[in-house]
Amino acid sequence: MHLVNGKIGFVPPYHHGDLRRALLSSAVDMITEHGPAGVSLRELARRAGVSNAGPMHHFKDKAGLLTALAAEGFTLLAETLTATRERTDSFVELGVAYVRFAVEKRAHFEVMFRPDLHHPDDPALTEARELAGAALAGGVEDVGDRHTGPDRRIAGVAAWSLVHGFATLWNTRNLDPELGDDPEELARRVAAVLFGQRG
Amino acid sequence: MHLVNGKIGFVPPYHHGDLRRALLSSAVDMITEHGPAGVSLRELARRAGVSNAGPMHHFKDKAGLLTALAAEGFTLLAETLTATRERTDSFVELGVAYVRFAVEKRAHFEVMFRPDLHHPDDPALTEARELAGAALAGGVEDVGDRHTGPDRRIAGVAAWSLVHGFATLWNTRNLDPELGDDPEELARRVAAVLFGQRG
DNA sequence: CCTCCAAACTTGTCAGTGACAAGATTGCGT
DNA sequence: ACGCAATCTTGTCACTGACAAGTTTGGAGG
Numbered sequence: 001m002h003l004v005n006g007k008i009g010f011v012p013p014y015h016h017g018d019l020r021r022a023l024l025s026s027a028v029d030m031i032t033e034h035g036p037a038g039v040s041l042r043e044l045a046r047r048a049g050v051s052n053a054g055p056m057h058h059f060k061d062k063a064g065l066l067t068a069l070a071a072e073g074f075t076l077l078a079e080t081l082t083a084t085r086e087r088t089d090s091f092v093e094l095g096v097a098y099v100r101f102a103v104e105k106r107a108h109f110e111v112m113f114r115p116d117l118h119h120p121d122d123p124a125l126t127e128a129r130e131l132a133g134a135a136l137a138g139g140v141e142d143v144g145d146r147h148t149g150p151d152r153r154i155a156g157v158a159a160w161s162l163v164h165g166f167a168t169l170w171n172t173r174n175l176d177p178e179l180g181d182d183p184e185e186l187a188r189r190v191a192a193v194l195f196g197q198r199g
Numbered sequence: 200m201h202l203v204n205g206k207i208g209f210v211p212p213y214h215h216g217d218l219r220r221a222l223l224s225s226a227v228d229m230i231t232e233h234g235p236a237g238v239s240l241r242e243l244a245r246r247a248g249v250s251n252a253g254p255m256h257h258f259k260d261k262a263g264l265l266t267a268l269a270a271e272g273f274t275l276l277a278e279t280l281t282a283t284r285e286r287t288d289s290f291v292e293l294g295v296a297y298v299r300f301a302v303e304k305r306a307h308f309e310v311m312f313r314p315d316l317h318h319p320d321d322p323a324l325t326e327a328r329e330l331a332g333a334a335l336a337g338g339v340e341d342v343g344d345r346h347t348g349p350d351r352r353i354a355g356v357a358a359w360s361l362v363h364g365f366a367t368l369w370n371t372r373n374l375d376p377e378l379g380d381d382p383e384e385l386a387r388r389v390a391a392v393l394f395g396q397r398g
Numbered sequence: 399c400c401t402c403c404a405a406a407c408t409t410g411t412c413a414g415t416g417a418c419a420a421g422a423t424t425g426c427g428t
Numbered sequence: 429a430c431g432c433a434a435t436c437t438t439g440t441c442a443c444t445g446a447c448a449a450g451t452t453t454g455g456a457g458g
Binding site for chain 3: 040041042043053056060061062
């Protein structure tokens, strides 16, 4: 039996060490388990071994938490996309990379495109989003050269819509199970429909 | 001053008349205002002028409510799509109809593709979903005739992904505002990228 | 016309939640 | 050694979804 601060028993240190990271990481777990709505600040605090309102100092809101997660997600996506572009200049592969990200980092992905869950004008989020947008748009330009002027932008929207729609439908299990269980391989074939033999 | 049932004052009728419809309709309003998470059974009851647990008799759950709404949505979508196919055999127009539905019936659309909000094996929902799926797949076949065998299915997935992704990105305001404010016209141009001059 | 039953609603209650205010504790710079 | 700012705690509020048990109603069958 210990005497600590005049009280009996174990008294945890007042400071957690790296609460912020711990919270973000636990939030990812909770989202993959129960979706973004299933994130509870209290449960989060519980998992981190911290009191109810502990998290609120790092993210003043629940929306603050999810905003931070979305920003992290856009940063990761940007890294993935630029890495892919350095490896190959095939748009299909860029699309596959987008889908792979959506599937592997599903928790992040689910939060990234839901502005209703964000603090919309958070600077970190905006910056990260623009970074990712640039990485994607740049890759599409490489392949859009059969289109001119405004058509190039439209082609970009089409490409984005295609991979985003596919990723969404896959993640929400809305695609026919007969199509197989390998999202990457399927994504490759689907993306090829848009860009054909051009790559 | 009235004497009703031995009590003084106004006593509302015990039976609402058409609570179920009123609830579904109010739910649509609440979703368009605050998203699916912003639906509260109590607020719903309040708007219908009914007690807290009133709704629970019609939809035993919150999930039950949203399931019914999703089923209604799939039915509406199926009607829209088949009506479009009778009007024209252009796939682009079918895609535009899909997008128009997603934008006009946004509340329904947001709920339809989120199985985490449903009672997954509800028969009414399953049936309605299959109906809509058939209407969409049938339309894609009309245009997929340059592909053979399994490729036709892949083309269908690509088409669905494209319009679904576009609708999602549009609704979540993730598309560049410079692209204009007319989703239908934009959707037409985007869909044309996939199916070119073929229609 | 009566009776009774199932459907439609109410009342009361419970645990869990997000948000906030005010206080306690810590470490760091000076 | 001091004090300040960042970090975490405690206590509280209004709100929510879910359920159990009771009340009312319309209508079907006698």
